[in-house]
Structure formats: structure tokens, C-alpha cells
Amino acid sequence: MxxxxxxxxxxxxxxxxxxxxxxxxxxxxxxxxxxxxxxxxxxxxxxxxxxxxxxxxxxxxxxxxxxxxxxxxxxxxxxxxxxxxxxHKHAKEPPMVPIENQEGFEPNPEKAFFDSVLDGNIRKAIEELPDSYRLTFLLASEGFSYKEIASITGANLGTVMSRLYRARRILQAKLWDTYQEEVHA
Amino acid sequence: MHCREEIETLYRYLDHELDEGEQTRFELHMRACVDCLRRFYYELHFQTVVVQTLHENEVPPTLVERIRLALHES
Structure with missing residues (x-):
């Protein structure tokens, strides 16, 4: 050598x-x-x-x-x-939000409420997502295709799509709740 | 919302994951379906706001410099 x-x-x-x-x-x-x-x-x-x-x-x-x-x-x-x-092993996980409660959330397209939601609330809501959802969501936000996300995370395509879907539902439900709290505060 | 079955297609449309045929079909569907069109604008708005927020952070110049130094030392 x-x-x-x-x-x-x-x-x-x-x-x-x-x-x-x-x-x-x-x-x-x-x-x-x-x-x-x-x-x-x-x-x-x-x-x-x-x-x-x-x-x-x-x-x-x-x-x-x-x-x-x-x-x-x-x-x-x-x-x-x-x-x-x-x-991930050492990280303290935030309490897991029961997904069933968020799944029933129906977006209200009549109200463009995202404009009123503060950036800090968006970041907080993202950070509170379970790790696998957060990772999938962040990769999608960086422009990776479903196939690339599957390869990066080692999940199959169906899992990637379902994590992304759920992450979006959870975020929207959370942000909607925050908005409601602020409006009625 | 009448088009629950379309939500997956809508996300794939937003994520540029539909093939050309599927894309055309979905665009034609949105022309006829007010619910899906509204939902499209809602989801687009959501994505835009989130991406803008996530992309605000700059990388600390000290980190870039530290990595550059470490590369040169390795």
C-alpha cells in the first residue's frame, strides 16, 4: 500500500x-x-x-x-x-399529538388565515411534529421529489406520501387553533 | 368538500408529482369543481407561507468557516 x-x-x-x-x-x-x-x-x-x-x-x-x-x-x-x-436517540420528544384528533380537521378555504399566523407559530408547529413526519415535511419543503425523500429516509413511496399528508393536516389544524385563540384572546 | 378522493391528487399536483396526462385531467377537473379549486389555492397559500418561513434562516458564517478549516485540515 x-x-x-x-x-x-x-x-x-x-x-x-x-x-x-x-x-x-x-x-x-x-x-x-x-x-x-x-x-x-x-x-x-x-x-x-x-x-x-x-x-x-x-x-x-x-x-x-x-x-x-x-x-x-x-x-x-x-x-x-x-x-x-x-x-434522534437522545432528543427529548415533544408530547405526541394524537393524530385522530387532527385528521378530522377540515380546512376552511374561505379564510386566508395563514397571513395572520406568526412565523414563530409556524416554526413551533413544525418542531412539534413527530420526527418522521417532520423530516419528510422538511425534505419536501426543500424541493425533494417523493422518490428522493423515499431514498433519503429509507421509507417506501406510500409511507412518504402518507407522512407528508398527515404532517400537512396536523400543521394546518394546529395553526388554525392558534389563529382562533389569537382572534378570541 | 365533495372531492375527498381528489386530495391526494391535489397534493401530488402541488408537489409536481403528476405525469402530464394526470396533470391535464386534474386541471380540467379544477375548472369544473369549485371545491377543488378553492382547496388548491388554500394548499398553495399554506405551502408558500411555510416555505417562506422555513427559508428565512441564514447559515452562520462562523459555521461555514469552521467547516472550511476542518476540510483543509483533514
Whole structure:
């Protein structure tokens, strides 16, 4: 096996070029990774850790990335796996909202109430979603297709669609309740 | 809401997951169905507000710099 030689200028140039290639792919996605991590971990410190771990792991496994496939989906999958294995286990789950109660909610399209709902309430409602729903919903909000979300989360297409549907129902029901409380406060 | 069976189609329409034929059929359906059209605007509005809120966060420049340094050290 070839010993790494720090003094080999050709090798150093190759490494630098490869790193530059990686940075060109990864750095434009940093904001997207960070805002997803922030809603997944629910706090700035863990979000920064999660993104840093994901990007460094992606760099270490960059030779496993298949050119021509979506780099964005690949790096999000790495971040998702770290979140599920390392953070999710230790995270304190907010109380689970019984889904049956929210399923009966009927949207009222006559009232454009979302305009009155504060951003903070939207973020809070998203953070209170169960992990698998929150992850699916955040990935959809970043423009991933159902197929990509299935590949990133390891769920099948039907599960992705059902999680997304339920996440939307729960959020809308919660935001509607908040709106009602504020109107009648 | 009369079109409960259409809600899944509506979401797939919003998520750009319908094929061309399904998309055309659904657009024709919405022309005839006020409930579905209203629901479409409601869901579109919801998605827009949520995405705008989620996309407000900037990545801390210190984090980007830390990652850049770590890459150069590895």
C-alpha cells in the first residue's frame, strides 16, 4: 500500500483539486442543510454540529458519491442518517399529538388565515411534529421529489406520501387553533 | 368538500408529482369543481407561507468557516 507522502506535490495538487470539487458541490447547499438541521434538532448548537458532521462525513466518503446522481440528495441522506442515529436517540420528544384528533380537521378555504399566523407559530408547529413526519415535511419543503425523500429516509413511496399528508393536516389544524385563540384572546 | 378522493391528487399536483396526462385531467377537473379549486389555492397559500418561513434562516458564517478549516485540515 502506498504511504501517504505529504511532500509529494503532485499528490497534494490532486487532493486540493478534489477538495475544491467537493466544496463547489457542498458549500452552495450549506444554507439549505443548516435550516433543515435547525428544524430537525430544534436548536442552533445541535444544528451546527449536525451540519458539520454531515459535511465532513460526506467529504470522507466523497469517493462513494456517484457522479451524475444528485449530490444534494446524497449529502441530505448522510445528514439524515446522522440525525436518526446520533441525535434522534437522545432528543427529548415533544408530547405526541394524537393524530385522530387532527385528521378530522377540515380546512376552511374561505379564510386566508395563514397571513395572520406568526412565523414563530409556524416554526413551533413544525418542531412539534413527530420526527418522521417532520423530516419528510422538511425534505419536501426543500424541493425533494417523493422518490428522493423515499431514498433519503429509507421509507417506501406510500409511507412518504402518507407522512407528508398527515404532517400537512396536523400543521394546518394546529395553526388554525392558534389563529382562533389569537382572534378570541 | 365533495372531492375527498381528489386530495391526494391535489397534493401530488402541488408537489409536481403528476405525469402530464394526470396533470391535464386534474386541471380540467379544477375548472369544473369549485371545491377543488378553492382547496388548491388554500394548499398553495399554506405551502408558500411555510416555505417562506422555513427559508428565512441564514447559515452562520462562523459555521461555514469552521467547516472550511476542518476540510483543509483533514
Amino acid at each position: 502506498e504511504e501517504p507522502n505529504r511532500d509529494d506535490p503532485e499528490k497534494q495538487t490532486r487532493i486540493a483539486a478534489r477538495r475544491q470539487e467537493f466544496e463547489n458541490e457542498a458549500f452552495p447547499l450549506m444554507r439549505m442543510l443548516f435550516r433543515t438541521a435547525l428544524r430537525l434538532t430544534r436548536n442552533q448548537h445541535d444544528a451546527e454540529d449536525l451540519v458539520q458532521n454531515a459535511v465532513l462525513r460526506a467529504y470522507n466518503f466523497y469517493d462513494k458519491y456517484q457522479p451524475g446522481t444528485s449530490f444534494k440528495a446524497w449529502i441530505f441522506k448522510i445528514m439524515t442518517n446522522i440525525f436518526i442515529n446520533d441525535y
